[in-house]
Amino acid sequence: MSERPLLLYLPGLDGTGKLFYRQEIHLAPYCDVVALSIPIDDLGDWQSLVVRVRELLPADRRPVLLCGESFGGCLALMSALAYPEAFDALVLVNPATAWRRQNWLVQGSHWLSLLPTVSLQVAALVFLPFLSAVNRLTPADRRTLLATVRLVPRETILHRLQLLEQCNLDADLERLTLPVLLLGGRMDRLLPSLSETHFLEERLPNAQREVLPHSGHAALLDSDLNLADYLLRHGLLPQPAEAG
Template sequence: MLYLPGMDGTGGLFYRQARALEREFCIRPLSLNHPEAGNSWETLADWVGSQLETGAYLCGESFGACLALLVVARWPERCRGLVLVNPASSLRRRPWWWAGHWLLPFLPPGLYHQLSERGLGFLAELNQIEPPDRERLRQAVHSVPPEVAAQRLALLGSFVVEELPLESMTLPTLLVAGGRDRLLPSVQEVGQLAERLPRAQVEISPLSGHACLLERQMNLRRYLLKPDGVFAPLLLNSAASR
């Protein structure tokens, strides 16, 4: 399973889920900050495609969920399953993204750091995250230079999910949304995506925020192994064949 991270691009915030999933998958988080990844949707998708072995699963969070959709659209034959967590495909429909894209590069470093710190409570349900993981989240957020954040906001502003052939993506897809996501309307977005994806399973975590994969109660494995879920037959058959 390749994990494609959110705006921080680090890939390091998936470790809690990776621990639980390592019985079913070989987990490989990708860093979108890799020098070969590039800075456009095309170069990012090409780079992920170069890392994608046939039969792999893709898990994308927020920004990474949009990238995962692009990769699956280009190489559907290589992918066995898709997991999208709080996909940021709705961001271009939010009124504030344009201002963030233009203003971020001009903010003084001190102000940018201060706004990033204050935004943590908007990004995540911090009371659902253990103190060491709050620090991991803080470091990941602060690791993103303002020009990179602006660039990724611009990419999300140009991402038009309506133009992707979702109806032809027949691989099993798990859509996860945080019920307390204050950054994006993720519950609404996964519902809209599910209407277009033929084999979609929607799971709403009612107490979760946007950065939900670090939360103590979040368990992707439980959703993936749900007896009536789209992944259960696939994963149970794989386990039986080992």
């Protein structure tokens, strides 16, 4: 049985898993990485998404870290609640669990349903500064982020925003006893990630919290952010074996 850990990444609202490339190179010395990719036309409910996560679990019983970003943070919590023995640790990066408590965002998502597809594509450009700390992204990464967001159909975006409105896990958090690392971007202009990670830290029995001082919402695209460093610091990844 392989003891090399597996990090299972659950993406944000785009669902593609394509925006994790910056972190994969940093993680490669320490673990294998698998990213969930949700079809862009998928209109399934939370339960069907949890099943997709379960299907990615390895056949061998090796350590599995479940890492969820934004929308994926909600899915990570639901997956860990559904299969508590399947995961060894949980990492939540700017989790979107606060979405339903942000009335202006909920109302704004309802207005989006009235926009034609072309206007929604333009809106993606307007909202780019809310999705990331733009100065922390290389020009190539900014283009990739915008292209990926524009790839997702209007109906899918609206459906996933509705899922976020339905996500209320507050009463279940105390059941999650596995180690949880919470990463909140101080410069997140889309969601109150600092206060939300503090909220979760107080309710999860075995949680630790780190502030990402310069990161926006799409923190894992930051050119200077190394997720592996945080995981090593908190003992969630083993040091690589010395060669020789």
